[in-house]
Amino acid sequence: xxxxxxxxxxLQQLQQQIDLYKTMNLDLxxxxxKPCTEQLDLSNAxxxxxxxxxxxxxxxxxxxxxxxxxPGTKQLFADILEVQPEQIIIGGNSSLSMMxxxxxxxxxxxxxxxxxxWNKEDKVKFLCPSPGYDRHFAICEQLGIEMITINMDQNGxxxxxxxxxxxxxxxxxxxxxxPKYSNPTGISYSxxxxxxxxxxxxxxxxxxxxxxxxxxxxxxxxxSAVVDSIMEACSNAGNPHRVYLFTSMSKVTxxxxxxxxxxxxxxxxxxxxxxxxxxxxxxxxxxxxxxxxFLKDLDGVKEHMKKHAEIIQPKFDATLEILEAHLxxxxxxxxxxxxxxxxxxxxxxxxxxxxxxxLAASLGLKLTAAGATYPYYNDPNDGNIxxxxxxxxxxxxxxxxxxxxxxxxxxxxxxxx
Amino acid sequence: xxxxxxxxxxLQQLQQQIDLYKTMNLDLxxxxxKPCTEQLDLSNAxxxxxxxxxxxxxxxxxxxxxxxxxPGTKQLFADILEVQPEQIIIGGNSSLSMMxxxxxxxxxxxxxxxxxxWNKEDKVKFLCPSPGYDRHFAICEQLGIEMITINMDQNGxxxxxxxxxxxxxxxxxxxxxxPKYSNPTGISYSxxxxxxxxxxxxxxxxxxxxxxxxxxxxxxxxxSAVVDSIMEACSNAGNPHRVYLFTSMSKVTxxxxxxxxxxxxxxxxxxxxxxxxxxxxxxxxxxxxxxxxFLKDLDGVKEHMKKHAEIIQPKFDATLEILEAHLxxxxxxxxxxxxxxxxxxxxxxxxxxxxxxxLAASLGLKLTAAGATYPYYNDPNDGNIxxxxxxxxxxxxxxxxxxxxxxxxxxxxxxxx
Numbered sequence: 001x002x003x004x005x006x007x008x009x010x011l012q013q014l015q016q017q018i019d020l021y022k023t024m025n026l027d028l029x030x031x032x033x034k035p036c037t038e039q040l041d042l043s044n045a046x047x048x049x050x051x052x053x054x055x056x057x058x059x060x061x062x063x064x065x066x067x068x069x070x071p072g073t074k075q076l077f078a079d080i081l082e083v084q085p086e087q088i089i090i091g092g093n094s095s096l097s098m099m100x101x102x103x104x105x106x107x108x109x110x111x112x113x114x115x116x117x118w119n120k121e122d123k124v125k126f127l128c129p130s131p132g133y134d135r136h137f138a139i140c141e142q143l144g145i146e147m148i149t150i151n152m153d154q155n156g157x158x159x160x161x162x163x164x165x166x167x168x169x170x171x172x173x174x175x176x177x178x179p180k181y182s183n184p185t186g187i188s189y190s191x192x193x194x195x196x197x198x199x200x201x202x203x204x205x206x207x208x209x210x211x212x213x214x215x216x217x218x219x220x221x222x223x224s225a226v227v228d229s230i231m232e233a234c235s236n237a238g239n240p241h242r243v244y245l246f247t248s249m250s251k252v253t254x255x256x257x258x259x260x261x262x263x264x265x266x267x268x269x270x271x272x273x274x275x276x277x278x279x280x281x282x283x284x285x286x287x288x289x290x291x292x293x294f295l296k297d298l299d300g301v302k303e304h305m306k307k308h309a310e311i312i313q314p315k316f317d318a319t320l321e322i323l324e325a326h327l328x329x330x331x332x333x334x335x336x337x338x339x340x341x342x343x344x345x346x347x348x349x350x351x352x353x354x355x356x357x358x359l360a361a362s363l364g365l366k367l368t369a370a371g372a373t374y375p376y377y378n379d380p381n382d383g384n385i386x387x388x389x390x391x392x393x394x395x396x397x398x399x400x401x402x403x404x405x406x407x408x409x410x411x412x413x414x415x416x417x
Numbered sequence: 418x419x420x421x422x423x424x425x426x427x428l429q430q431l432q433q434q435i436d437l438y439k440t441m442n443l444d445l446x447x448x449x450x451k452p453c454t455e456q457l458d459l460s461n462a463x464x465x466x467x468x469x470x471x472x473x474x475x476x477x478x479x480x481x482x483x484x485x486x487x488p489g490t491k492q493l494f495a496d497i498l499e500v501q502p503e504q505i506i507i508g509g510n511s512s513l514s515m516m517x518x519x520x521x522x523x524x525x526x527x528x529x530x531x532x533x534x535w536n537k538e539d540k541v542k543f544l545c546p547s548p549g550y551d552r553h554f555a556i557c558e559q560l561g562i563e564m565i566t567i568n569m570d571q572n573g574x575x576x577x578x579x580x581x582x583x584x585x586x587x588x589x590x591x592x593x594x595x596p597k598y599s600n601p602t603g604i605s606y607s608x609x610x611x612x613x614x615x616x617x618x619x620x621x622x623x624x625x626x627x628x629x630x631x632x633x634x635x636x637x638x639x640x641s642a643v644v645d646s647i648m649e650a651c652s653n654a655g656n657p658h659r660v661y662l663f664t665s666m667s668k669v670t671x672x673x674x675x676x677x678x679x680x681x682x683x684x685x686x687x688x689x690x691x692x693x694x695x696x697x698x699x700x701x702x703x704x705x706x707x708x709x710x711f712l713k714d715l716d717g718v719k720e721h722m723k724k725h726a727e728i729i730q731p732k733f734d735a736t737l738e739i740l741e742a743h744l745x746x747x748x749x750x751x752x753x754x755x756x757x758x759x760x761x762x763x764x765x766x767x768x769x770x771x772x773x774x775x776l777a778a779s780l781g782l783k784l785t786a787a788g789a790t791y792p793y794y795n796d797p798n799d800g801n802i803x804x805x806x807x808x809x810x811x812x813x814x815x816x817x818x819x820x821x822x823x824x825x826x827x828x829x830x831x832x833x834x
Binding site for chain 2: 029032034035036037040041043044047050051053055057058060061062063064065066092093094096097100101104107108109119135138139141142143250254255256257275278279280281282283284285286287391
């Protein structure tokens with residue numbers, strides 16, 4: 001009873017806090033995982049890179065051509081993704097677009113391994129480890145691919161569940177994976193998960209692993225998660241054509257003006273190039289050159305990423321401190337401290353993510369929409385909230401997390417008095 | 418009889434010439450319409466444009482966002498295409514890619530006007546005015562769209578034929594058009610053709626005009642062809658959603674690293690953006706900024722294009738002179754002097770384009786494949802050869818055209834003795 005009285009009084013306290021926020025006309029946005037100004041500034045020198053003019057007109061990278069990308073750029077991405085340069089295609093500024101077109105073209109033409117275009121099948125399904133990346137799910141939804149939610153733990157998707165489903169159902173054509181510093185949970189796939197994904201029996205012979213290695217370079221601390229090479233695992237398992245890898249420099253240099261790449265078996269890449277050659281004559285080679293001239297090589301990229309970590313690590317630390325201070329030990333919410341990536345994933349014990357996000361919005365704090373981390377915006381627990389700490393200035397971020405905590409605790413107490 | 422003897426002797430002369438070429442180990446490539454080194458050099462100063470850093474982080478164009486493009490870039494392309502900025506989407510470096518995705522997405526989802534995705538139709542057909550642009554035809558072929566060849570005259574596609582077909586056949590979903598300085602014939606569409614395309618009755622209610630205005634800025638001389646605004650004509654005819662316009666800076670600045678754009682009715686553009694928003698977060702805004710800062714406005718672009726004309730006009734003139742000197746008045750081939758664009762189209766009287774192109778290749782001169790300017794590489798007359806004079810240095814070009822003329826005359830005489 002005393003406890004309940006305490007809680008009543010705490011609820012009133014929180015209500016007062018909320019009323020106060022309301023008077024402050026706040027405008028805080030934490031909806032997207034965007035780099036902040038200081039991070040973008042790290043690459044300003046890239047804009048001053050002198051572009052050498054190749055005097056052999058057939059090699060002039062100002063001109064048309066070179067569908068797969070400049071050799072130096074291919075080498076850099078091959079080193080990042082642990083494949084050979086001939087397994088790489090350099091794209092434009094968006095790895096998302098490369099993922100989209102990979103699946104759109106599978107629908108229209110099938111893959112290298114398919115018997116027919118996917119849209120000639122009665123149904124196409126995809127496994128979606130969740131919480132996951134909302135834009136992956138939006139691609140499936142737009143293409144009419146039915147999504148099956150797969151739960152995650154600290155090792156990746158629940159692999160028993162994955163194996164059972166793909167073995168039984170030939171309509172399941174693929175799975176989305178963010179293997180390192182997963183969006184949004186921050187976990188990295190274990191060796192066992194990588195190995196079993198690569199080697200599992202699939203009823204669909206053209207099953208694809210969409211391996212979005214967006215955060216392959218994005219350590220927050222000295223310690224770095226090690227994720228086994230999926231390409232190697234697939235090759236060893238006799239399934240070299242099962243995986244497409246993607247990554248980009250969007251969170252290395254300029255989020256809106258970087259260079260993306262995809263990788264796969266040589267056969268897959270040749271197949272993709274043949275189709276791609278009808279769509280475009282090639283991507284922006286000047287920007288490809290600029291990136292390699294600025295970053296040099298894998299070691300250069302790693303050095304550059306340390307500067308990013310210096311800027312955003314305090315933001316992650318502050319977020320975690322405030323979460324701990326406000327919500328720690330209260331049995332209201334759970335979160336994991338990530339060692340890389342762009343997000344902190346908050347799991348509410350009470351099914352109330354929608355309510356919390358709406359309350360925060362009413363106070364001027366915009367968060368990623370509740371449910372966005374699940375297929376069809378359908379979070380079965382209505383419990384997951386994605387926190388994106390990188391973009392706001394530190395003081396704004398602290399204010400935002402504090403407001404979020406107040407909203408979480410207030411909502412919890414309201415339901416549990 | 419004397420004439421025949423003359424021709425015999427001329428054939429021998431040409432044979433000797435061919436034998437001589439064979440000994441020269443030539444390596445000349447006129448296959449593609451690419452700008453030459455001097456043209457690319459015209460834009461080198463663009464690489465030194467200082468990129469200002471916007472201090473409002475929500476407007477920082479180094480970051481993610483702005484799916485439709487920077488306002489200044491939209492304004493410039495709106496002025497070029499004679500539409501309003503809200504009718505514009507800025508893309509990456511490839512207008513071809515924008516055309517491809519426009520049709521690929523029509524197949525997958527239908528257009529703003531469609532009742533269903535095009536790939537749910539029994540058959541989809543497209544009208545292909547020919548000779549035309551091989552990459553347009555390749556897109557249709559890859560998407561499984563059946564192509565119908567439409568003949569061209571100096572006013573554009575034979576419009577009577579177009580009107581009859583589209584009125585009768587609901588499977589005909591669109592037409593490819595290069596309205597100004599058409600690839601490869603160099604002709605520009607007459608007011609009547611523009612008006613009738615815009616207003617004709619179509620059995621398919623979601624019929625689309627793919628208006629590839631690639632050469633809208635590409636005058637060779639003081640005189641400029643005037644093509645009526647298709648957007649205005651479609652709006653006036655009550656068919657505002659019928660047309661998609663495309664253009665790019667590829668042959669203004671850097672062929673491989675420029676900026677492309679598409680345009681259409683506001684409703685079409687909103688529909689496209691909604692679909693596009695799932696594929697990408699936006700195109701490279703730094704490069705968009707660079708282009709506008711360098712070219713300023715439509716007048717700036719026109720001034721810049723005069724410098725291109727100064728470089729390539731002598732190449733067109735030389736080509737025409739050599740054609741005239743070798744083939745003029747012989748009744749062997751016809752061509753039209755273009756006043757803009759990138760090509761000269763040569764029509765052989767004798768059905769022998771394949772033979773001529775193969776003979777030239779055997780002498781070390783690579784031309785655009787015979788038939789490439791027709792759907793399915795099927796030139797019914799086997800008569801059209803596309804000449805792309807811009808890329809080779811002037812002396813190489815002269816040699817190449819001379820060899821081409823020898824091949825044409827030799828082949829003609831061989832068949833007509």
